[in-house]
Amino acid sequence: VVTVAAFGISLPALPAGATAFLGGLLAAAVVLGLSRAGAGPIRLVLAGSALTLALSGLSGMLLLLRSQQTTGLFAWGNGSLAQIGMQSIDRLTPLALVAFAGLMLLGRRLDILALGDDGAAVVGVSPRLTRSIAVILAVLLAAVSVAVAGPVGFVGLCAPAAVRLLSTWIPGLVRHRAFIPASALAGVLVVLGADVLLRAVFGAQAGAEVPTGIVTTCFGALVLIVLAHRSRDMGTDSGSTAFARLRSRRAFVLTLVATAVGLLGAVVVATLFGDATLLLGDVGNWLAGRSGQFVSYVLDTRVPRVAAALLAGAALAVAGAVVQAVSRNP
Known part of the structure; x- marks a missing residue:
């Protein structure tokens, strides 16, 4: 969602949800793929944490580089009910x-x-x-x-x-x-x-x-x-x-x-x-x-x-x- 907004694309509710859904499926596939080789939840937690840190860093970079296009996404990125x-x-x-x-x-x-x-x-x-x-x-x-x-x-x-x-x-x-x-x-x-x-x-x-x-x-x-x-x-x-x-x-x-x-x-x-x-x-x-x-x-x-x-x-x-x-x- 942040990536789409960074390029100046404003999405209505359903397309935004679809974008988040596709991104979530991709993230879930990556995490499950990284953790498949291990047994138990520890490898899954580590894989999820690593991907979260990577995506958070990417989102932060886009917010800084595309500050005009992503105005208001800082609050949204931390969970806003507005x-x-x-x-x-x-x-x-x-x-x-x-x-x-x-x-x-x-x-x-x-x-x-x-x-x-x-x-x-x-x-x-x-x-x-x-x-x-x-x-x-x-x-x-x-x-x-x-x-x-x-x-x-x-x-x-x-x-x-x-x-x-x-x-x-x-x-x-x-x-x-x-x-x-x-x-x-x-x-x-x-x-x-x-x-x-x-x-x-x-x-x-x-x-x-x-x-x-x-x-x-x-x-x-x-x-x-x-x-x-x-x-x-x-x-x-x-x-x-x-x-x-x-x-x-x-x-x-x-x-x-x-x-x-x-x-x-x-x-x-x-x-x-x-x-x-x-x-x-x-x-x-x-x-x-x-x-x-x-x-x-x-x-x-x-x-x-x-x-x-x-x-x-x-x-x-x-x-x-x-x-x-x-x-x-x-």
């Missing part, structure tokens, strides 16, 4: 819903992948086909998020990790048909929480100028510290975890209901609170076109940000959860 209306969100949301539905259908196959390639093949699941479909759908979700809000840092890592921490007390969350919607909710909470925090601390103007991805990256760093502390003395027990996933058949409906309620609550809180506190009646008047100038201004700028956070947070979190599943990265 939106001009709802057009991009309206056009890209159906793609995210299709990808999400496809991954939910793949949920049991993703559970079986935890048994290993040989174990999955024994029960009739093709590991290569399952991984290919899952990666394509995950890249599509990531592309939608990037097209809407840019690369919001660490959401795809910290949101699934937070859900895994909860699975210690709620075993049903380890099944991917519950884990995927729970990760989506966690991603939305992370991004919406970061946005509300920015608007509450710095005000409307500064909160809109500071990229939300900066806050999520700081949060992700804290999550990494917690994970490192928890895992330093833990061994790997992938076999027992895999069979626990296969045996656990509860909490699917409850997880979906809890996710829906949590999403609704998060959207309501993010809409009402921030740089200015509103009431539900203010929102009702705004929807009916009877609100005052102040309320109209606040909600006209706040609602698209909330919608972007909802879409980007859920898409990135689910994409991260799926990538961790196909790479068997706990």
